[in-house]
Amino acid sequence: MGNEKVLEMKNITKTFPGVKALDRVNFTLKKGEVHALLGENGAGKSTLMKVLNGIHKRDEGEIIVKGDPVEFENTKEAQNAGLAIIHQELELIPHLNVAENIYLGREDKKGIFINYKQLYQNTADVLEMLGVDIDPRAKIKDLNIGSQQMVEIAKAVSQNADILVMDEPTSSLTNQEIDILFELIERLKEQEISIVYISHRLEEVFEICDRVTVLRDGQFVGEVKTAETDEDQLINMMVGRTIEDRFPEMKFNPGEEILRVENLAVPDKIIDASFLLHKGEVLGIAGLMGSGRTELAKAVFGVYKEKTGDIYFKGKKLEINSPADALKNGISYLSEDRKDEGLVLGLPVADNISISVLTTMLKAHTFINAAAEKELAQKYIEDLSIKTPSEMQLVKNLSGGNQQKVVISKLLSTKPEVVILDEPTRGIDVGAKREIYNLMQELVDNGVGVILISSELPEVLNLSNRILVMHEQEIMGELDAADANQEEIMQLATGRRNQ
Amino acid sequence: MNNLSSNLNKNNILEVLNKFKTGIGLLVLIIILSFLSPYFLTIPNLLNIVRQVSIIAIISFGMTMVILTGGIDLSVGSMLAFSGAITAGMIINSGLNVFLAIFIGLAAGTALGLFNGIAVAKAKLPAFIVTLAMMTIARGFTLIYTNGRPISGFDETFRFFGAGYLGRIPVPVVIMFLLLFVIYILLKKTPLGRYIYAIGGNEKATKLSGINTDKIKIAVYALNGFLAAVSGIILTSRLNSAQPMAGEGYELDAIAAVVLGGTSLSGGSGGVVGTIIGALIIAVLNNGLNLLNVSSFYQLVAKGAVILLAVFLDRKSQQQ
Numbered sequence: 041m042g043n044e045k046v047l048e049m050k051n052i053t054k055t056f057p058g059v060k061a062l063d064r065v066n067f068t069l070k071k072g073e074v075h076a077l078l079g080e081n082g083a084g085k086s087t088l089m090k091v092l093n094g095i096h097k098r099d100e101g102e103i104i105v106k107g108d109p110v111e112f113e114n115t116k117e118a119q120n121a122g123l124a125i126i127h128q129e130l131e132l133i134p135h136l137n138v139a140e141n142i143y144l145g146r147e148d149k150k151g152i153f154i155n156y157k158q159l160y161q162n163t164a165d166v167l168e169m170l171g172v173d174i175d176p177r178a179k180i181k182d183l184n185i186g187s188q189q190m191v192e193i194a195k196a197v198s199q200n201a202d203i204l205v206m207d208e209p210t211s212s213l214t215n216q217e218i219d220i221l222f223e224l225i226e227r228l229k230e231q232e233i234s235i236v237y238i239s240h241r242l243e244e245v246f247e248i249c250d251r252v253t254v255l256r257d258g259q260f261v262g263e264v265k266t267a268e269t270d271e272d273q274l275i276n277m278m279v280g281r282t283i284e285d286r287f288p289e290m291k292f293n294p295g296e297e298i299l300r301v302e303n304l305a306v307p308d309k310i311i312d313a314s315f316l317l318h319k320g321e322v323l324g325i326a327g328l329m330g331s332g333r334t335e336l337a338k339a340v341f342g343v344y345k346e347k348t349g350d351i352y353f354k355g356k357k358l359e360i361n362s363p364a365d366a367l368k369n370g371i372s373y374l375s376e377d378r379k380d381e382g383l384v385l386g387l388p389v390a391d392n393i394s395i396s397v398l399t400t401m402l403k404a405h406t407f408i409n410a411a412a413e414k415e416l417a418q419k420y421i422e423d424l425s426i427k428t429p430s431e432m433q434l435v436k437n438l439s440g441g442n443q444q445k446v447v448i449s450k451l452l453s454t455k456p457e458v459v460i461l462d463e464p465t466r467g468i469d470v471g472a473k474r475e476i477y478n479l480m481q482e483l484v485d486n487g488v489g490v491i492l493i494s495s496e497l498p499e500v501l502n503l504s505n506r507i508l509v510m511h512e513q514e515i516m517g518e519l520d521a522a523d524a525n526q527e528e529i530m531q532l533a534t535g536r537r538n539q
Numbered sequence: 540m541n542n543l544s545s546n547l548n549k550n551n552i553l554e555v556l557n558k559f560k561t562g563i564g565l566l567v568l569i570i571i572l573s574f575l576s577p578y579f580l581t582i583p584n585l586l587n588i589v590r591q592v593s594i595i596a597i598i599s600f601g602m603t604m605v606i607l608t609g610g611i612d613l614s615v616g617s618m619l620a621f622s623g624a625i626t627a628g629m630i631i632n633s634g635l636n637v638f639l640a641i642f643i644g645l646a647a648g649t650a651l652g653l654f655n656g657i658a659v660a661k662a663k664l665p666a667f668i669v670t671l672a673m674m675t676i677a678r679g680f681t682l683i684y685t686n687g688r689p690i691s692g693f694d695e696t697f698r699f700f701g702a703g704y705l706g707r708i709p710v711p712v713v714i715m716f717l718l719l720f721v722i723y724i725l726l727k728k729t730p731l732g733r734y735i736y737a738i739g740g741n742e743k744a745t746k747l748s749g750i751n752t753d754k755i756k757i758a759v760y761a762l763n764g765f766l767a768a769v770s771g772i773i774l775t776s777r778l779n780s781a782q783p784m785a786g787e788g789y790e791l792d793a794i795a796a797v798v799l800g801g802t803s804l805s806g807g808s809g810g811v812v813g814t815i816i817g818a819l820i821i822a823v824l825n826n827g828l829n830l831l832n833v834s835s836f837y838q839l840v841a842k843g844a845v846i847l848l849a850v851f852l853d854r855k856s857q858q859q
Binding site for chain 1 (some may be wrong): 724728729730733734736737740741743744745746747748749750751807808
């Protein structure tokens with residue numbers, strides 16, 4: 041690692057309607073270094089990178105790439121300057137092969153035809169340089185996520201990129217794939233390629249990063265060398281307060297058994313899951329992305345047709361073959377993806393809240409009771425303090441936190457006795473998070489059994505009384521939240537069994 | 540403060556204009572045509588227009604519901620012909636009572652629609668493909684059943700539905716407005732209607748809200764088949780003949796009416812009031828151009844241009 045700066049971002053400010061997403065942020069990247077960009081959800085990491093490659097226009101500040109001030113109008117220009125971003129969602133074409141993807145739009149031609157011989161040779165060269173063992177003729181759809189990511193990186197390198205931004209590259213990788221990725225990163229460093237590594241996994245940061253820049257609420261908190269810091273300091277910088285005030289002091293009052301799952305299995309999704317849930321408790325489910333947490337919840341909620349095993353509700357065996365069956369029996373599920381699975385964005389707040397209970401409030405057994413529907417919507421708008429001009433406002437015009445409250449209102453309208461919350465605080469601001477935590481306490485106080493799925497370990501640790509940890513479609517173990525810690529959870533989540 | 544309220548008023552007016560833009564378009568068209576042709580704005584001519592529009596309008600209502608769920612149905616023209624032929628055959632060849640024959644014709648159309656619905660909802664096949672296949676299959680059935688020849692010569696009872704009058708109003712027009720009212724209420728006031736909009740807006744979310752989305756979609760396609768059958772029976776009655784090639788190309792007219800009426804092709808927003816106005820715009824345009832002695836070749840071009848222009852303006856207004 042030299043001392044030459046390949047990228048400098050100075051005093052970057054970016055305002056969106058109503059929010060200052062970035063406030064005088066600084067970031068520098070040296071040649072051949074791996075520099076971590078750390079911060080909580082909404083801290084401004086992604087926005088900063090979007091300002092860098094021209095997707096967002098900055099309001100103020102300066103960007104200097106290899107000594108020249110730049111103003112990228114679009115990603116193409118950023119690419120030409122040697123900048124490449126590997127996104128969390130990979131942008132490859134599944135039905136084309138590796139070589140065709142890497143050289144898409146830049147194919148060697150013989151007359152009007154693609155020179156395939158040359159194409160495969162070039163691809164093989166790039167892959168070999170990176171020490172990646174992938175067949176250039178393999179179709180992308182046949183590769184696992186880890187290999188697809190390698191292809192994405194190879195594509196960037198083949199475009200002579202010397203500044204790579206990796207946005208949460210390990211979020212959907214297995215341990216083994218992560219090891220291969222880290223080896224590749226080491227080789228990229230040797231080629232004097234500089235890497236911006238966005239992650240919130242501290243252990244990875246300490247493993248491969250040279251320096252760390254921390255952002256919080258759109259502001260630059262500090263820049264430190266990894267060798268001169270520790271996890272506690274970084275967490276403090278990220279959170280800006282001690283962990284204790286982020287969460288309410290939860291009080292549990294576990295009562296009788298309300299949900300018992302025995303040997304639940306779904307082909308390709310869940311292997312033999314068994315667990316218990318009591319009234320008045322929060323059962324946390326931790327695990328890496330893709331470990332089967334969401335699938336387990338959905339299996340209980342009746343989303344999958346093909347499944348084996350038994351589900352008991354208050355000791356009575358249930359046949360749950362659809363979400364409708366689950367809701368009828370008092371089991372409700374909040375999806376991790378509110379836009380895709382939670383809301384009908386083009387319909388009003390009231391319609392979204394009432395949809396699950398519409399048929400329980402009919403006039404003349406046929407017509408929607410508009411007055412009752414309005415009353416229901418207004419009750420939840422008040423109870424959950426949903427900020428909306430009226431119950432007839434379209435949901436798409438609400439902020440993330442308020443949209444989430446609308447989905448939760450829909451859940452509560454069914455008067456559930458078991459509530460499964462899948463990433464309930466994803467992408468919402470700190471205030472709304474706190475309100476959702478308080479709501480969980482309220483549910484517990486009312487004897488509801490709550491299952492909490494979250495990628496944020498502190499959330500699982502602080503809000504649950506018991507924790508299940510999943511790894512590759514299996515429940516690896518159960519921990520008592522009171523004396524569990526992040527390391528213990530991570531060990532199980534990465535496949536090491538409880539000793 | 541004054542400024543603010545006048546601003547608000549201006550916004551309100553714009554909003555109202557935007558909401559009724561299809562109706563305003565129709566009105567403008569009517570005003571222009573009534574200046575261009577003295578015959579246009581006469582009661583007989585207007586009744587003629589609504590009678591002509593009734594066949595397409597009724598299938599457009601079904602098409603509106605299908606499109607609201609995010610689907611499409613290309614088989615309405617063929618289902619219309621099949622139901623008409625079955626009804627005619629039951630009366631003429633089998634000598635059945637007219638009402639029983641109509642019942643069988645309606646059941647036939649509903650059954651074809653039901654099949655479409657099951658293939659789309661349960662077998663998860665794309666609606667475009669399923670109904671494209673049904674378009675050919677139902678047409679084939681019709682030709683097999685009729686041996687490729689028209690079935691004609693009905694009594695007064697059957698002729699009433701297509702050619703009769705209630706006072707001065709043609710019966711098909713009465714049926715059309717009745718169905719418009721029923722489907723409007725269904726879409727706006729019943730859970731089924733709400734679910735139709737919800738499925739078009741976000742099917743996954745609707746399913747996870749505990750709604751049996753498959754059942755709703757099947758019902759919508761079946762209802763669409765039923766409405767195609769109603770149209771087929773009216774057409775057969777009006778022409779006094781069931782033509783094996785009846786209703787060819789009607790699916791495109793119906794889709795055009797739905798789109799002109801402001802229903803989004805991706806589903807989730809729109810409604811039947813817009814659709815009837817859309818169907819009327821096409822009918823008024825055809826009628827006006829006829830009165831002005833414009834050749835039917837040019838009429839085709841004009842119709843296409845109007846559809847393109849309307850959808851373009853709709854997009855523009857939505858972006859703002």
